[in-house]
Amino acid sequence: MAMTTASVSKRHPSPSAGATAKRRRPQRGPRREGLAGYIFLSPWLLGLMGITAAPMLISLYLSFTDYGVLTGIGEAEWVGLDNYKRMLTEDPAYWHSVIVTIKFALISVPLKLSAALAVAMLLNRDRIGIGLYRGLFYLPSLLGGSVGLAIVWVNIFNREGAFNAVLDIFGLPTRPWINEPGTALWTLIVLAIWQFGSPMVIFLAGLKQIPGELYEAASVDGAGKMRKFFHVTIPMLSPVIFFNLVMEIIKAFEGFTGAFVVSGGTGGPVDSTLMYTLYLYIKAFTDFEMGYASAMAWIFLVTLGIITVLLFNSGKFWVHYSDEGDG
């Protein structure tokens, strides 16, 4: 603040000097602005260098070492590619975690986005109280990532949980959803889909941008509801679908809390909920194999990077940017 007032008062010329100050500004403006720019940017730059870039390089180094956390980094023992070799060829739990994560993402993301789009289309009209409906559908997205809610989830799908009680009424077979390797991951998938509110809100905003004339024109051409959906709604919405797809895939790969709570921090039963991030946590902070976990983190980063690049490239083929759209 002190700086601000100082610079303002310094540059506040006396009334008569106003004209000269105005003339001088273009000359010294850019450079002063450049300096000011870096001053404003400095906290972020410090953060970028200090707690993003430097740690990434450190972890790259550590991924080639055998390192527990008790000693200094200097005492990490260089082992070359051993961590990577062990991970890819000798650690079945690692591959379990990869498969669990891919399965989780491949199933949960399309279902979540479909639910989001369906409800968004349902809510895309003017009705009394529509804002409240939207808000209420969004609420699970605010709560779903919390430990408190994951605890409830466990108890819904437990051997004697509420879900089985409902199934029982209809005479359907019950099973211990959380405790069976075949179904445990599905409880997490349902938890993810339950949070469809946040992509839904973004879909809603996208739907609002589609000009009504397009639908009218399609009607004139005799297009039915289905054709309007596939030939107007989907192409016009494709930038928003793309955005949601990227964000949800990343979110799916990062899922941790649910898996931790459902499995009591183990990834069980039989590694069936061992999400990649959970295994990373176990390796780093339970087994204290920081070098190994760093290697895992780097593979994770590179994989996510490749997926993102592939998605962006695929976007050229199916994402349709209209001139008057939001771009």
Next chain:
Amino acid sequence: MMATQSMTAPRRTPAVPKPPSLLERLGPKARAIAWSVLVIGILLIVLYPLAWMFGSSFKAQSEIVNNFSMFPTEFTPGNYPEGWNHLDVSFGRFFINSTFLALACVVGNALSCLITAYAFARLKFPLRGMWFSIMIGTLLLPHHVLIIPQFILFKTFGWVGEPFPYTPLIVPHLLACDAFFVFLMVQFMRGIPQDLDQAAKIDGCSAFGVFRYVILPLSKPALITTAIFSFIWTWNDFFRQLVYLSQLDNQTVPVALRLFIDSTGQSTIGPMFAMAFVSLLPILMFFVAFQRLLVEGINTSGLKG
């Protein structure tokens, strides 16, 4: 596609008119009712777990697990005091810790992201484009990749554990590491008319003056959105807090809640539900107070991606 086709196709020659569907044969009033029934029906299913959670927190131990009704047969408010004092440290302590941490992150995010966004949105400086791309890149960077080396780094600084274990959780927010909020604010500031900056500059304001007298007061909506989301996300964050907070009396709500699971015999399930619900209360309160803002806030940031 459709639009261009319709331009060339002869107009006013609709294909064979379809027979009206069941829904179309209903009057507008009936359709409105059908719509309401459908939407409210879906809402009830979606929100039922929350209602069940709330109701179950008043149930007796034996009843919670297998009663899918949200209404307790035997009203047991004792779950709350029991849960509050179940661990060696009172739950109030975890609440204070969580609130403190969340507020610190709110202030840090609001300040640091605002000045970063101002630089990106309004100032011209060398390499701005490059830094901006990097900032967008960090938006996609998974936190989990950084947590191990950050932990090691902060440990070397002596920040992990006593005397003040929250440092590693707060510092990233002081340094605008939440690219999401920087991006949100840049988007917001681009909507503030440039003329105002020009006018202030003509009046003799420097870059700092423009920030202080133009951008800061006008960015209030973006600041409020940032504050609310920072609070909620910090409140819910489990991964980092689990890593950094190991002493019981330093722990936050989510980390402490985990201890209930660890100690679950059937005996603690009622108190656990009570505390799980208490842990969601601040978010529910935010939701009630700022419902519209929350939905719109996620929009402004989301759409322009």
